[in-house]
Amino acid sequence: MLNNILKRLGIFCLVLTVSTSLVFFMLHSLPGENAEVMAKYIFLGNVELNPSNEEVQLVKEKFDLDRSLLSQYYSWATNAFHGDLGRSYKTNAHVLEEILIRLPATITLALIAVLMSLLIGMPLGILAAVKQNSTTDYLCSATAVLGISMPNFWLALLLIMVFSLALKLTPTIGYGGPSHLILPVVTLGTATTAVVMRLTRSSTLEVMRQDYIRTARGKGLDHRDIMITHSLKNALIPIITMVGLEFGHLLGGAVIIETIFAWPGIGRLLIDSISARDIPVIQGTVLFITLMYMLLNFTIDILYPIFDPRIGGS
Amino acid sequence: MTLLSIEHLNSHFMTVDGIVRAVDDVSLEIGENETLGLVGESGCGKTVLALSLLRLLSENTKTDGRVIYKGRDLLKLNEKELRGVRGKEIAHIFQNPLSSLNPVLTVGFQISEPFLRHQGLKKSIANSRAVQMLGLVRIPSAPDRAKEYPHEFSGGMRQRAMIAMGLACSPSLIIADEPTRGLDVTIQAQIVELMKDLIKNSGASMLLITHDLSLAAQLCDKVAVMYSGEIVEYADIKEFFKGPAHPYARSFLESVPSRGMKPIRGISPSLINPPPGCRFHPRCDCSMDICKSVHPPLTEVKDGQHARCLLYA
Numbered sequence: 001m002l003n004n005i006l007k008r009l010g011i012f013c014l015v016l017t018v019s020t021s022l023v024f025f026m027l028h029s030l031p032g033e034n035a036e037v038m039a040k041y042i043f044l045g046n047v048e049l050n051p052s053n054e055e056v057q058l059v060k061e062k063f064d065l066d067r068s069l070l071s072q073y074y075s076w077a078t079n080a081f082h083g084d085l086g087r088s089y090k091t092n093a094h095v096l097e098e099i100l101i102r103l104p105a106t107i108t109l110a111l112i113a114v115l116m117s118l119l120i121g122m123p124l125g126i127l128a129a130v131k132q133n134s135t136t137d138y139l140c141s142a143t144a145v146l147g148i149s150m151p152n153f154w155l156a157l158l159l160i161m162v163f164s165l166a167l168k169l170t171p172t173i174g175y176g177g178p179s180h181l182i183l184p185v186v187t188l189g190t191a192t193t194a195v196v197m198r199l200t201r202s203s204t205l206e207v208m209r210q211d212y213i214r215t216a217r218g219k220g221l222d223h224r225d226i227m228i229t230h231s232l233k234n235a236l237i238p239i240i241t242m243v244g245l246e247f248g249h250l251l252g253g254a255v256i257i258e259t260i261f262a263w264p265g266i267g268r269l270l271i272d273s274i275s276a277r278d279i280p281v282i283q284g285t286v287l288f289i290t291l292m293y294m295l296l297n298f299t300i301d302i303l304y305p306i307f308d309p310r311i312g313g314s
Numbered sequence: 315m316t317l318l319s320i321e322h323l324n325s326h327f328m329t330v331d332g333i334v335r336a337v338d339d340v341s342l343e344i345g346e347n348e349t350l351g352l353v354g355e356s357g358c359g360k361t362v363l364a365l366s367l368l369r370l371l372s373e374n375t376k377t378d379g380r381v382i383y384k385g386r387d388l389l390k391l392n393e394k395e396l397r398g399v400r401g402k403e404i405a406h407i408f409q410n411p412l413s414s415l416n417p418v419l420t421v422g423f424q425i426s427e428p429f430l431r432h433q434g435l436k437k438s439i440a441n442s443r444a445v446q447m448l449g450l451v452r453i454p455s456a457p458d459r460a461k462e463y464p465h466e467f468s469g470g471m472r473q474r475a476m477i478a479m480g481l482a483c484s485p486s487l488i489i490a491d492e493p494t495r496g497l498d499v500t501i502q503a504q505i506v507e508l509m510k511d512l513i514k515n516s517g518a519s520m521l522l523i524t525h526d527l528s529l530a531a532q533l534c535d536k537v538a539v540m541y542s543g544e545i546v547e548y549a550d551i552k553e554f555f556k557g558p559a560h561p562y563a564r565s566f567l568e569s570v571p572s573r574g575m576k577p578i579r580g581i582s583p584s585l586i587n588p589p590p591g592c593r594f595h596p597r598c599d600c601s602m603d604i605c606k607s608v609h610p611p612l613t614e615v616k617d618g619q620h621a622r623c624l625l626y627a
Contacts, residue, residue: 211413214370218408219428219479220401222394233418309463310417 012294017077019290020283024073027279035060037277038089063089076283085287086280090273095284099266103288105175106258106265110250112181113189114243121193122239125200126227132205140197147194156187156260173262184261188254192246199242203235210234237308244300251296252289317519318344318367318404318487323379325359325366332586336362338543340379341612344487349513349520351530351551353566354540357582360523361409363540364489367521368400383487402432405480409492409523411472415464421475422448422460428482447478451508470501474508481512488513488520494529506532527570531555539563542583542593545612549619559621562594592624600625 028034039051039059060066064075079086085095128140163183164172170182207213208231216230255267262268266285273281304311325337336359344350352360365371367381367388381388388399400406405428408414416424422444429440441460448456451474464472473493480488493509494502510533513520522533530537530551537554539547539562547560558564568576580597583589589596595605605624612622 211408211410212416214365215406215408215414215424215479216416216427218368218370218400218406220397220399220431221427222397225431229419230416234416308418310465 008298015294016287016290020077020080020287021073023286024076024279024283025069027277027282028069030277034277034279035063035065038063041090041276076280080283080287085284088273088278088281090276090278090281095280098269098281099284099288102264102266102269105263106251106254106267109181109184109188109254109257109263109265110247112185113192113250114247116185116189117192117196117246118243121196122200125197126204126232126235128197128201129204129208130227137201140201144194144197147190148198150190152187152191153256153260155190156183156257159183159187160260173260175262175264184254184257184263187261188250188257192250195242195246196239199239200235203238204231207231207234233307237304240300240303240307244296248293248296251292315346316343317346317348317383318521319380319382320363320367321380321382323363323366323381324377325362325371326376328374328376329586334585335543335588336585337366338588340540340543340545342538342545342548344519344521346486346519347517348536349522349534351534351537352521352523352540353525353527353530353537355525355566355582357585358540359543359585360525360540361491364406364491364521364523367489368404368406369396370406398432401428401485402483403485404487404489405483405485407476407480407488407490407493409495411469411476412464414476415472417464420461420463421467422462425460425475425479425482428479432483443482444478447482448475450481450512451475451478452504453478470497470504473497473501473505477505477509477512481516481518484516484518486518488518489523490520491523492525493522494524494526502529509533527567528572539566542588543585544593544622546594546622547620548612553616553619559615559619559626560594560623561598561600561625563621565597565599592622 033056035056036051039055042059043051043055064072076086083096085099087094088098091098124140128137131137160172160183163170171180174180213226213230216226221230252267254263254265255271257263258265258267259271266288269281270285270289272278273285320340320342323337323340324335327334327336338359340363342350342352352363354360362371362375366375366377369377369389371377377389379389383399383404388396391399415421422441425444425447426437426440429435429443430437433440435443445456445460448460453459453471453474459467459471464475467475477490477493480490490509494505497505506529509520513533520533522530524530534551537547537549537551538545539558539560541562547554547558547563549559554563555567558567562578565576565578568574569578578597583593583596589606590609591607592598592601592605592610595601598605602624608624610622610624610627612620613626615621615626
């Protein structure tokens, strides 16, 4: 067990190093010098104008951008290891604070979207499987294909047009009470709901073909008992894996949705800092997204044996 | 007295390649306190026949004929009535316990289910009955074992658990499908002893499906030999072992290791397009010209022995 945890910690560190260094070096290979872009934001506040050479030089000196990339990354990494993610180039605020302020907004959004996908997707998937090849099944499958196929930025705009502008039922954008959650959650959760539904359907169908379901029928159990006791727990196993991945995806990938709905989460923080080349904020955000992804995977791995006693029994 | 009588039972699968006649016009009877062995090579339709009785086959199967159990035709019961028979009156011990036990439920719970379903017992009581059943099939430290999952059991123990599950509600008829398959010889012998005892003590009848004639010899009162979806011989076990009447049954007996292990030439016929006339004629040493065209009926050879062969017609 201890061995396992140590191995996992090692992998944690490796993944964090690789992902943050990749992002760091990619940032420096972007077209346009970083110092120049930053100088535009800092001195001119306008992206159209060009900063003077002195201003660019000043930025370089202030943020140590003249040093080699490796030594820049090394000093960032050692500081990060000690819990200091640095200060934003743009606002001079502590990066850690910036992220922690925005994290709850992102987590709320992702969590509710995942809950929605489970609460809607799983019952519909089971329904489609039980009524395989019926109209209900085809209707569910068609809806799911639609849900997966719609690009979420398009769905977001469509929902805003219909529910905020035309029907005036929900706020358009912004962060506030529960009503502000509706549109972003629906946008974000639609694709996941569809994926959960399709997977629940196929995994339930797969389970229904197994010998142990015949055994259950042979014992005289009714359809409901077979579905709930014998089928669901087996069908859940692939669903858990998928939901874990989707959840991670939602945490880090809500960038577009957060931008459209002006949702103050870390996705939007990331976008804003990329356009300003605010390297400490970008690095910090990537670090957090990676960390959350890994924690999630870890949680899923711990949850597995509860649903499938064949895994990690000892 | 007859407990179960199967009359002109057909089970056909509709497949893309054609109709698979897995069970073709089978009539059999099982008396009270009687054990009938259904023997035959793999793929001859034994398991399908067994699954047809409680209608446990998939939906692309067409089953007709009559299965009269205590005066009721099981094929005509509705789902709810049938559920009352399954596991309570007639229990099915499925082959391959590893895949037939649910991997994510404890063995104890799976054995307690018939009690919960048919006797309406409370969970705790059903659970202790399940532990009793595990003890009955001689699983050591049953209370602890009941909390384990099927993958933690050995092959022999899983088979015992299947038997315990089947016997839970003291059924009048037990359908045991290859109960010793895949077990090593010593475990096989234990399972046979166990089943002998349990059958004797419970007074239940049994339909034993096997390709192992020595198992049939130890447990059965009567034996039916199945070939290509049909019953080709039906006899008292003693008469059968004195001398089978049907050439296939004879060859089948001679293919047993202890009797010379003589192989039967040719391959098993297709169940979609069985040979015309007698289905065994392409592989039969006694084949006559007439066998190619005339399908033989099941005729009485002597008292207590029937064979589907033109030699006796």
